[in-house]
Amino acid sequence: MRPFEHVDATSVSDAIALLKAEPDGTIIAGGTDLLDLMKDGLASPRVLINVKTIDGLDRIEADAAGHLIIGPITTLARLAEDARVRQDFLLLSEAISVTASPQLRNMATVAGNVCQRPRCWYYRGTFDCFLKGGNSCLAVGGRSRDSGIFGAAECAAVNPSDLAPALLALGASVVIENAKRRREVPLESFFTAPQKDRPGFTVLGRDEMIVEVKVPKQPVGSRGIYLKAMERKTWSFAQASAAIQLSRAEARVTDVRIILGGVAPVPWRASAAEDVLRGKVPTGELIERVAATATDGAHPLGQNGYKVKLAKALVKRGLAMLVDNSRS
Amino acid sequence: MKSHSSIGRRVPRVDGLQLVTGGALYTADVALPRMLHGRILRSPHAHARVLCVDAERAKRVRGVMAVITGKDTAGRLFGIFPDERAVAVDRVRYIGEAVAAVAALDDDIAEEALSLISVEYEPLPAVFDPSEAMRLGAPLVHEGLAPIHIKEGGESKLASNVSFVNEFHVGDVERAFAEADHVREDTFTTSAQCHCALEPHGAVADFDAGGKLTLWSSTQGPFLLARDLAFTLDMSPSDIRIIKPRVGGAFGGKREMMASDFCAALLSRRAHRPVKIIYTREEEFMATRARHPMTLQVKTGVRRDGTLVAQEMTIIADGGAYSSRGPVILKYAGGQLGSLYRVPNIKFAGYHVYTNNPVSGSFRGFGMLQARFAIESQMDLLAEDLGIDPAEIRLKNAVRAGEVTSGGRRVTSCGLSECIEKVVEASGWRDRRVNLPPNHGLGIACNDYVSSGARSQGFIDSSAAYVRLQDDGTVVLFVGAADIGQGSDTTLCQIAAEELGVPVASIRIVSADTELAPRDMGTYASRITFVAGNAVKLAAADARRQLFQVAADCLEARPEDLEARDGRVFVKGSPDRGLSFQEAAVYVMKERGVHVQGRGGFAAKVEDGDAVLSVPPPYSFGAQVAEVEVDTETGQVKVRRFVAAHDCGFAINPMGLEGQVEGSVVCGMGHALVENRLLDEGRVLNPSLLDYKIPTSLEAPYVAASAIETKDPEGPFGAKGVSEGAQVPVAPAIANAIYDAIGVRINDLPITPEKILKALHRSPKD
Numbered sequence A: 001m002r003p004f005e006h007v008d009a010t011s012v013s014d015a016i017a018l019l020k021a022e023p024d025g026t027i028i029a030g031g032t033d034l035l036d037l038m039k040d041g042l043a044s045p046r047v048l049i050n051v052k053t054i055d056g057l058d059r060i061e062a063d064a065a066g067h068l069i070i071g072p073i074t075t076l077a078r079l080a081e082d083a084r085v086r087q088d089f090l091l092l093s094e095a096i097s098v099t100a101s102p103q104l105r106n107m108a109t110v111a112g113n114v115c116q117r118p119r120c121w122y123y124r125g126t127f128d129c130f131l132k133g134g135n136s137c138l139a140v141g142g143r144s145r146d147s148g149i150f151g152a153a154e155c156a157a158v159n160p161s162d163l164a165p166a167l168l169a170l171g172a173s174v175v176i177e178n179a180k181r182r183r184e185v186p187l188e189s190f191f192t193a194p195q196k197d198r199p200g201f202t203v204l205g206r207d208e209m210i211v212e213v214k215v216p217k218q219p220v221g222s223r224g225i226y227l228k229a230m231e232r233k234t235w236s237f238a239q240a241s242a243a244i245q246l247s248r249a250e251a252r253v254t255d256v257r258i259i260l261g262g263v264a265p266v267p268w269r270a271s272a273a274e275d276v277l278r279g280k281v282p283t284g285e286l287i288e289r290v291a292a293t294a295t296d297g298a299h300p301l302g303q304n305g306y307k308v309k310l311a312k313a314l315v316k317r318g319l320a321m322l323v324d325n326s327r328s
Numbered sequence B: 001m002k003s004h005s006s007i008g009r010r011v012p013r014v015d016g017l018q019l020v021t022g023g024a025l026y027t028a029d030v031a032l033p034r035m036l037h038g039r040i041l042r043s044p045h046a047h048a049r050v051l052c053v054d055a056e057r058a059k060r061v062r063g064v065m066a067v068i069t070g071k072d073t074a075g076r077l078f079g080i081f082p083d084e085r086a087v088a089v090d091r092v093r094y095i096g097e098a099v100a101a102v103a104a105l106d107d108d109i110a111e112e113a114l115s116l117i118s119v120e121y122e123p124l125p126a127v128f129d130p131s132e133a134m135r136l137g138a139p140l141v142h143e144g145l146a147p148i149h150i151k152e153g154g155e156s157k158l159a160s161n162v163s164f165v166n167e168f169h170v171g172d173v174e175r176a177f178a179e180a181d182h183v184r185e186d187t188f189t190t191s192a193q194c195h196c197a198l199e200p201h202g203a204v205a206d207f208d209a210g211g212k213l214t215l216w217s218s219t220q221g222p223f224l225l226a227r228d229l230a231f232t233l234d235m236s237p238s239d240i241r242i243i244k245p246r247v248g249g250a251f252g253g254k255r256e257m258m259a260s261d262f263c264a265a266l267l268s269r270r271a272h273r274p275v276k277i278i279y280t281r282e283e284e285f286m287a288t289r290a291r292h293p294m295t296l297q298v299k300t301g302v303r304r305d306g307t308l309v310a311q312e313m314t315i316i317a318d319g320g321a322y323s324s325r326g327p328v329i330l331k332y333a334g335g336q337l338g339s340l341y342r343v344p345n346i347k348f349a350g351y352h353v354y355t356n357n358p359v360s361g362s363f364r365g366f367g368m369l370q371a372r373f374a375i376e377s378q379m380d381l382l383a384e385d386l387g388i389d390p391a392e393i394r395l396k397n398a399v400r401a402g403e404v405t406s407g408g409r410r411v412t413s414c415g416l417s418e419c420i421e422k423v424v425e426a427s428g429w430r431d432r433r434v435n436l437p438p439n440h441g442l443g444i445a446c447n448d449y450v451s452s453g454a455r456s457q458g459f460i461d462s463s464a465a466y467v468r469l470q471d472d473g474t475v476v477l478f479v480g481a482a483d484i485g486q487g488s489d490t491t492l493c494q495i496a497a498e499e500l501g502v503p504v505a506s507i508r509i510v511s512a513d514t515e516l517a518p519r520d521m522g523t524y525a526s527r528i529t530f531v532a533g534n535a536v537k538l539a540a541a542d543a544r545r546q547l548f549q550v551a552a553d554c555l556e557a558r559p560e561d562l563e564a565r566d567g568r569v570f571v572k573g574s575p576d577r578g579l580s581f582q583e584a585a586v587y588v589m590k591e592r593g594v595h596v597q598g599r600g601g602f603a604a605k606v607e608d609g610d611a612v613l614s615v616p617p618p619y620s621f622g623a624q625v626a627e628v629e630v631d632t633e634t635g636q637v638k639v640r641r642f643v644a645a646h647d648c649g650f651a652i653n654p655m656g657l658e659g660q661v662e663g664s665v666v667c668g669m670g671h672a673l674v675e676n677r678l679l680d681e682g683r684v685l686n687p688s689l690l691d692y693k694i695p696t697s698l699e700a701p702y703v704a705a706s707a708i709e710t711k712d713p714e715g716p717f718g719a720k721g722v723s724e725g726a727q728v729p730v731a732p733a734i735a736n737a738i739y740d741a742i743g744v745r746i747n748d749l750p751i752t753p754e755k756i757l758k759a760l761h762r763s764p765k766d
Ligand SMILES: Cc1cc2nc3c(=O)[nH]c(=O)nc-3n(C[C@H](O)[C@H](O)[C@H](O)COP(=O)(O)OP(=O)(O)OC[C@H]3O[C@@H](n4cnc5c(N)ncnc54)[C@H](O)[C@@H]3O)c2cc1C
Pocket: A026, A027, A028, A029, A030, A031, A032, A033, A034, A035, A051, A072, A073, A098, A099, A100, A101, A104, A107, A108, A109, A110, A111, A112, A113, A114, A115, A116, A160, A161, A162, A163, A204, A208, A209, A210, A211, A235, A236, A237, A238, B690
C-alpha cells in the first residue's frame, strides 16, 4: 500500500480546497470501502481528506418544505434509527437494516455508500479486467453469477448499494459542490456505468464533494418497502433487490416508483412496470402483470438468469405487501 | 449399575473460562523477544517453470533480516504421498504455491520486501477440470507421470494425471444387477468447501543457539508435524519441540505441515531470531486445503421390497496440484459401500486426479461425506421408485451389531436402527411428512463413521498418556492429543477423573506438547475419545493401582479392597475407613517417598485382512431429519430444524456431543446450500468471508441432538467417536427435505437459489 497523509478538514470549503490542491487526494468518510480498495491496490491516494471532522455534516433535518435533508457523513445506523425517517421514509430504514452488518453500518456513511465501487470479484481480485485497464470484461464470458442483467456495456458490474435504490424510489437528489459551484443532481442522473478512468458508479468529478442528500416530502399515505434477495441473511450484497414507493388515492395508484438493485450498473428504474400500475387499482392479477414487466429489456449473461426471476418475485411480493399494508 | 461421578455429565470445558474471557493463548498471541514477522511470496501462475528467483533487492531493504527461496531448502518432497515441496524449487503447480519468504522487523517491511523479489517464470499449459486432465494429451501437472489404465463403461482406457486409483469388487455386482427387481444410476457432484476456521494457520519458530527448534503452531497433530518439519529441514525430530496453543478451529485443515510452519522455522534458523507467520484470510482460501470436489456415479440394485442387493460407485476426485491426504480420502469414500446398509455385492472405482487447482485435503467427513451425499440422496430416489417410506428402506437395510459387512468391517456395536427410530419419532416424521404446509419438507439421512484411523505414514493408530499425582492430591494428565476446539481436553480429564475417583476440577491437563507429553497421532478420524480416551483410562487405572498399593498400608487393608471415589480412597464397604486424596498423596510421597505416575498406551487393533478399508472398530452411527421451507419464488431454502440421534457408544460429555452436532449441522448446511470456493483458471474468485459465504447465527436452525448409547465393548466406558460423523448426513438430509418440499431434486452441491429456480421453471420437456 502506498504511504499516505491523513488530513482533517475543518469545513466544506477547506475540504474542497484540499481536493483541488492535491490531485492525488481523496475524501475519506467511514473508510469501509476506501481502505479496502487501498489495501487491494485499487486506489492509491497520496492524501486522505477526512470530512468526518466537519461540523454539521451529520445532520438529519426537514427543511421548510418538509423535505428531508441528510448530511453526507450521517452514518447508516443513525439514519435508520432516526424517528422522522422511521415515520415518513421507512423505505430507507428497511434498506439499511439489510445492508452489510451492524458494525459496518456504524461506520459507513450515506455519501460513502452511494459512492462505493463495484464489488465484482474480478475487479476486487487479482485479475486484469476491462475496468482495471485490461482488454475485456472477464465476467461476461466467465463467472457472471453476480453480474448485471441490464445496461451492461463494457463493464457488467452492478451497483451494489442498497441505499441507492431506496433513495431513488423516494426521488432523492444529491447536492454537490466544487470550488466553483454548487449544484443539485437528481440521483437518476447521478449514477452511471463505471469507466476505466472512473471506476465508481457516479458522475462525481474528482474535485467534487457531496454536501447534502435531499429526499422530497412524500404524499400523505405513501408507503415504501425494500426487499432484498441475498445468499444469507446478513453481511451479503444483493443478488437482486426491489425498492418500491407507492402512493394511492382511494384504491387507485396515483404514483409509484419501482427501482431494482443489484441488477444493473445503476439503480434500475422499472419504468414500464410503473406505467402498467399508475392510475389503476392494484389487483392481484395486475400486480402479476407489473412484476412480469419489471424485467423487460433484461439481457442475462451465462449464469445470472436467476436474477430475472428474483427481481420479478421481489416486485410482486413487495407490491402485494404494500397493498395489503395500506388496507390495514 | 455403578453411577458415574465425572462422565456422562454436562461438565463445562476445562479451558472454557480462558476462552470466553479472551485469556486463552493462540499462536498469534505468542510474542517472543526479538521476534520477526514473516510473509510468503506466492505463485501467480497456475503452472510454470521457475527459472530464476532474484531476492537481492529484497535483502537490501532496511529491516529485512532473512530471505529464503526454494534454493535455500533441502528441496525434499514431503507428505504421505510425497509429491510436494514446502517451498517450490523449479516448478509451481497452483496459484498460491510458496516460492520465497521474508522475515523482517514488521509486517509492512516484509510485505514491501516481497514486492522486490523478482521471479522469472516460464508459464506452462495448465489444466483445471479433472475430466479434462484425465484425457490423454492433457498437460501433465506432474511431469513424467505415466498414464494408467482405468475402466469406463466396462471398457479399459488410458488416463493421464491420475495420481491414485482405488478399485475393489466384492461379490458379483453385475449378476446382482441382472437379478435385481430395480436398478438405478445417478450422478452427483460436490463443491470445494473451505474449512474457514476463524483462526488462520500460523506458526512461531524459535531456533536456539544449539540448533534446537521450538515451534508454536496452530496444528491438529504436533507429533506428525515434527516429523514433516524434521524431514524437510533435514534435522532430527528430537531436536524439534512443537507446542500447540489453543486452536481456533481446524476441521481437518490443520493436519499437515503448511508453508507457514516450514518458512517460519527456516527463516528463524537463518536470522537467528524467532519468526512469526500468520496467514491472511486470502492465503487461507488460496494456499491451504479444501474439501475434494467429486463427481460420483452410483448404481444400485434393489429387490421390490427394498432390500439392497448391489451397489457400484465410481468417483473422480479433483485433488488439485498435490496429493495431500487425497488418496486416503478416496479410499474412505469407497469404504462407504456396504458400511451402513447391508449390501452383499459392492464395487468401487476411485480416481484421484491432479489439476492445477489449489490442493484438496482432509476435511471433517473425509471423503465419506461426499460418498454419503450421493448414496443417501439415492436412497430416497430408490424409496420413491419402490413406493417405500425413506425411513423404512433405511431401517430395512440397516447393519446391526455382530455383523461383518461386505466390506469386511467387524461391527462391534451399532445403534443405527435406534438412531433412525429416534429421529423418526422426535421429528414427528410419520404425521408431519403428510401434514406439513406447502413448500415445507422433511428429509432423512444416516451415517456411519470411524473412531480411529487406518495406518498413517506406516504407523498404527495409537495414543499414550501419563498421570502424575501431585503432593496436594491433585493430578496432572499428560497427553499428546490435540484439542483443536472440539473439547478433547475436557473429555480426557473426565475420563481420568472417573477412573481415578477424583473430581474433574482436581485435574490439570498438559496436552499436545511434543516435549512434555507422550506421543499421539493427532486429531483426525474422530479418534481422540476412543484411542486417547482408552490410553488415559489405562494410565489413570495404573496410577490408582500404584496409589492403592501404598495407601493400603496406611489403611491397614489390602490394595484390592480399596476404592476411590469423589476425591477419597477408602475401604470398599466402609467409606469411613479412608483418606482424602490429599492425605493419601502426603502419605505416599512424604512418608514413603513413592511417586505415583501412571502410564497407559492404546493401539487400535489394525486388521490387515481383506477388508476394503482396514480401519478397525468401533464405528459410530447416526441419523438426522432436516426440516426445510423453500421459497419457490426466490429459490431460498430455510432450514428450520434438525433432529439428530448419534450412536456415540457412551456420551462422556453430552454437552460436548451437542456442540459437535450443532457445529456439524451448521457447517453441513453451509456445504449443502451456499459454500463453494469458485475458481477462474485456478485463481480463487471469492477468497474472503464476504464473498465465500458461511452460514451465520441467523441461518443456524434449532438442533435437537440426542445420544444413543450402545456401550461399545472396546471403547473407554463404551465410548466411540462422534464428531465428524455428525456432519455426514446433513447435506443429504437437506437435499432430501427440499425434494419432499417442492419435488425438485438437486444432485449438485451447493443447492443454490439459482439451481432451484432453474429446476422449478424447467419445462417438462427439457
Ligand atoms: C463486508 C462488507 C459488506 C457490505 N455490504 C453492503 C451491503 O449489503 N449493502 C450496501 O449497500 N453496502 C454494503 N457494503 C458497502 C458499504 O456500505 C460501504 O463501504 C459504505 O457505505 C461506504 O461508506 P464509507 O463512509 O465507509 O465510505 P468510504 O469508504 O470512506 O468512501 C467510499 C467512497 O466515497 C467517497 N466519499 C465519501 N464521502 C464523500 C463525500 N461526502 N463526497 C464525495 N465523495 C465521498 C470516498 O472518496 C470513496 O471514494 C459493504 C461493505 C463491506 C466492507
